[in-house]
Amino acid sequence: KAGVTQTPRYLIKTRGQQVTLSCSPISGHRSVSWYQQTPGQGLQFLFEYFSETQRNKGNFPGRFSGRQFSNSRSEMNVSTLELGDSALYLCASSLDVGSGGELFFGEGSRLTVL
Amino acid sequence: AQSVTQPDIHITVSEGASLELRCNYSYGATPYLFWYVQSPGQGLQLLLKYFSGDTLVQGIKGFEAEFKRSQSSFNLRKPSVHWSDAAEYFCAVDPLYGTSYGKLTFGQGTILTVHP
Secondary structure, three states: OOOOEEEOOEEEEOOOOOEEEEEEOOOOOOEEEEEEEEOOOEEEEEEEEEOOEEEEEOOOOOOEEEEEOOOOOEEEEEOOOOHHHOEEEEEEEEOOOOOOOOOEEOOOEEEEEO | OOEEEOOOOEEEEEOOOOEEEOOEEEOOOOOEEEEEEEOOOOOEEEEEEEOOOOOEEEOHHHOEEEEEHHHOEEEEEEOOOOHHHOEEEEEEEEOOOOOOOOOOEEOOOEEEEEEO
16 A cells, blocks of 8 residues: 655745645545644644545644645645745645544655745 | 653664663643654654553564553663664654544654664
8 A cells, every 4th residue: 555645755945935735645544634844843733634624723824724635635835935934844644533643654845945 | 731752852872782762741641652753854654652551562663662651651662773773753642532633742853873
């Protein structure tokens, strides 16, 4: 069974631009979560989607948004990029509530903002 | 405040030596507990998890963890470390017992260096 796939793996943007990251979950997984990982703040939860609905959201500004499609694939978007948005963005999928909270992570999309 | 603490930022061991990585949590009740590993340039891989029951949990790659309620700890151990174990290790908790809707709280991580 294929794992969680994230694209692109690496990207460079400049301040003020926007970026869209994509995540394909493990087949059969309907919950997709996004995390931001930085050396200073560690792993921070962005949001979670299930059946195209956002069920949970972390403490990030409105510039960070996401969506989920009917095939459970998810995208996250960051608008008006700031230098501090440089990070590894990790997507994770899981079966759903009752599966024990176990998350399966992709390899991440590393965003550099210049 | 509710938190997960990994006291050791960086640990260095020799190949073949034993390993123990510490994790302490501060929650009113025992949350679901996890250990993840992240190799350089990779995502996170689940090593093991504890929900309830036997306090000694076996995981993948020869790792185990012991839950101690009295110490609010969930320490990760391995009897003999291999060079390929060099990575960053994260302890994580789910205080809502599988209903956190994707939100695990992670410790700051412990970087493991293995000397030949």
